[in-house]
Amino acid sequence: MELAVLFVALAALFGLFMAWGIGANDVANAMAPAVGSKSITIRQAVVIAAIFEFSGAVLAGGGVTSTIRRGIVDAGLFAGTPELLIFGMLASLLAAGTWLMIASKYGWPVSTTHSIIGAVAGFAVAALGMQAVHWPQIGRIVTSWFISPVLAGVIALMLFISVQRLILNHADPLAAARRYGPFYIFLSGFFISLVTLLKGISHIGVELSSAQSLALSTLIGGIMAFAGHLHISRIRGDRVMERDFQYASVEKVFGVLMLVTACAMAFAHGSNDVANAVGPLAAVISISASGEVGQQTVVSPWILVLGGVGIVIGLATYGHKVIRTVGSKITHLTPSRGFCAGIAAAATIVMASGTGLPISTTHTLVGAVLGVGLVRGMTAINLRVVGTIFVSWFVTVPAGAALSIVFFFVLRAILG
Numbered sequence: 001m002e003l004a005v006l007f008v009a010l011a012a013l014f015g016l017f018m019a020w021g022i023g024a025n026d027v028a029n030a031m032a033p034a035v036g037s038k039s040i041t042i043r044q045a046v047v048i049a050a051i052f053e054f055s056g057a058v059l060a061g062g063g064v065t066s067t068i069r070r071g072i073v074d075a076g077l078f079a080g081t082p083e084l085l086i087f088g089m090l091a092s093l094l095a096a097g098t099w100l101m102i103a104s105k106y107g108w109p110v111s112t113t114h115s116i117i118g119a120v121a122g123f124a125v126a127a128l129g130m131q132a133v134h135w136p137q138i139g140r141i142v143t144s145w146f147i148s149p150v151l152a153g154v155i156a157l158m159l160f161i162s163v164q165r166l167i168l169n170h171a172d173p174l175a176a177a178r179r180y181g182p183f184y185i186f187l188s189g190f191f192i193s194l195v196t197l198l199k200g201i202s203h204i205g206v207e208l209s210s211a212q213s214l215a216l217s218t219l220i221g222g223i224m225a226f227a228g229h230l231h232i233s234r235i236r237g238d239r240v241m242e243r244d245f246q247y248a249s250v251e252k253v254f255g256v257l258m259l260v261t262a263c264a265m266a267f268a269h270g271s272n273d274v275a276n277a278v279g280p281l282a283a284v285i286s287i288s289a290s291g292e293v294g295q296q297t298v299v300s301p302w303i304l305v306l307g308g309v310g311i312v313i314g315l316a317t318y319g320h321k322v323i324r325t326v327g328s329k330i331t332h333l334t335p336s337r338g339f340c341a342g343i344a345a346a347a348t349i350v351m352a353s354g355t356g357l358p359i360s361t362t363h364t365l366v367g368a369v370l371g372v373g374l375v376r377g378m379t380a381i382n383l384r385v386v387g388t389i390f391v392s393w394f395v396t397v398p399a400g401a402a403l404s405i406v407f408f409f410v411l412r413a414i415l416g
Contacts, residue, residue: 004288004289005288006415007086007090007284007288007415008284008285010090010284011089011093011280011281011284011285012306014093014097014281015093015277015281015310016306016307016309016310017093017094017097017310018094018096018097018100018116018276018280018310019274019306019309019310019311020097020101020310020311020313020314020317021097021099021100021101021104021112021115021314022100022112022277022310022311022314023053023310023311023312023313023315023316023318023319024101024104024314024318024319024322025103025104025109025112025314025318025319025322026111026112026269026361026362027266027269027311027319027323028109028319028322028323028325028327028362029345029361029364030049030053030262030263030265030269031045031048031049031262031319031327032322032323032325032326032327032365032369033258033327033337033339033341033342033369034255034258034259034262034327034338035323035324035327035328036323036327036328036333037255037258037334037335037337037338039255039258039259039335039338040259042323042324045323046316046319046320048259048262048263049262049266049315049319050315050316052263052266052270053266053267053269053270053308053311053312054309054311054312055270056267056268056269056271056272056274057270057271057274057304057307057308057311058301058304058305059271071137072117072121072124072133072137072138073120073121073124073132073134074132074134075294075295076295077124077128077132078128078293079292082291082293083416084127084128085283085287085293086287086288087127087408087415087416088120088123088124089281089284090280090284091119091122091123091404091405091407091408091410091411092116092119092120092122092280092400092404093116093277093280093281094403094404094407095115095400095401095404096112096115096116096118099115099119099396099399099400100112101318103322103392103396104314104318104321104322105318105321107322107324107325108322108388108389108392109326109365109366109389110392110393110396111361111362111396112273112276112362113273113360114141114360114393114397115396115397115399115400116276116400117138118396118397118398118399118400118404119400119401119403119404121133121138121397121400122401122402122403122405122408123404123405123407123408125401125405126408126409127408138397140357141397142397143357144352144357144359144360145360145363145393145394147357147359148348148352148357148359148360148364148367149363149364149366149370150367151348151351151364152344152345152364152365152367152371153344153370153371153374154371155344155347155348155371156341156343156344156345156368156369156370156371157375159340159343159372160336160337160371160372163184163336163340164375166180167180167181167250167336168247168250168336173247173249173250174249177253178229178232178233178235181229181232181253182225182226182228182232184257184339185221185224185225185227185228185229185257186221186222186224186225187221187343187347188257188260188339188342188343189217189220189222189223190217190220190221191343191347191350192260192261192264192265192268192346193216193217193220193221193264194213194214194217194350195264195265195268195346195349195350196264196268196271197213197216198213198350231256235252235253236249237249247334251334251335251336252335253335254334254335254338255335258335258339258342261339261343261346262342265342265345265346269361270308273361274304274307274308275299277307277310278299278303278304278307279297279299281303281306281307282297282303283297285300285303286298325385325389326365326366329382330366330370330373330381330382330385331370331373331380331381332380333369333372337373337375338372340371340372341365341368341369341371341372342365344368344372345361345364345367345368348368349364352364363393366389370386
């Protein structure tokens with residue numbers, strides 16, 4: 001009994017550490033374009049993201065979660081040795097959290113999902129051998145490193161070119177924004193709603209079919225477009241600001257849109273990625289209580305609160321480093337460019353959810369930012385920063401695996 005209590009205490013501590021890493025690294029996915037385009041300050045981003053990430057994690061991140069996410073390893077293989085799975089879950093949380101801490105320190109935007117996947121694969125190899133890992137699934141993840149950034153980049157590039165031709169290059173950009181702005185607002189409402197519906201509310205027992213999700217997202221997009229039309233029609237050109245920057249009034253419109261997009265993305269992210277921290281924690285608690293290994297575990301409300309608190313602390317203490325990298329070091333962002341990047345990322349996530357491709361939201365957003373940057377040519381991209389980011393992506397899975405193997409043997413030696 002004392003050992004079970006120790007396992008739960010360590011799992012809570014390591015789960016909090018992993019959630020801290022998610023907040024420090026992954027929250028840039030939602031907030032980086034808004035900060036990089038100077039629509040909001042980094043302090044405002046921290047406050048806004050804290051509210052919506054915590055809300056998403058606590059309100060829509062619960063329910064039932066897989067003992068081992070993404071089908072990397074079959075939990076049933078540990079039925080005869082449940083203590084090995086406990087050591088593995090503890091090692092995975094500690095390993096993924098450690099790698100995220102290192103990456104966040106240097107401002108590298110890596111995938112928290114791929115970090116935990118690498119860690120799980122590492123301990124499974126250490127515990128049961130190479131045959132324990134579903135390597136085709138690892139192969140699909142590697143494939144996503146290339147597909148998701150390219151797809152998001154192409155969508156973002158096409159979106160921004162359309163914004164340029166329909167609005168920014170118009171003789172009267174504000175008049176053009178009044179005409180075409182509601183269409184882009186519809187896209188924003190549609191894709192962000194769809195991301196939230198597909199990745200969020202299923203956790204709270206609200207099951208919607210694909211057709212219902214599409215219909216509801218279309219309705220929300222339409223309502224937002226109508227509200228946006230009313231808002232844009234009231235905007236008057238700021239002649240003083242436009243002396244310095246011709247598109248000042250139009251960029252104000254995109255700044256508001258991007259903020260709405262960022263809030264919705266933060267909620268969807270909190271509801272989905274908190275499972276990277278609370279899933280292994282819930283598994284340890286379940287196994288410690290029952291002594292048996294199940295394929296799925298129920299996530300208690302206090303576990304979600306713990307995950308939400310960890311995300312907020314990580315965001316407040318270290319999140320600014322990765323936000324700056326994605327928001328301002330890759331390429332120069334304006335509100336219109338940042339808005340296009342956010343919508344492209346959301347659209348790519350929706351497509352991936354439909355096909356089951358295990359993409360990373362981090363990779364997707366970085367690809368989208370690169371896409372809007374390429375509209376101005378390669379000279380607009382900081383290739384040194386991009387190269388460093390790509391290297392950190394390739395290192396993430398093996399780094400998580402190596403750290404997990406070390407921690408697995410250490411924990412088994414001390415507690416076994």
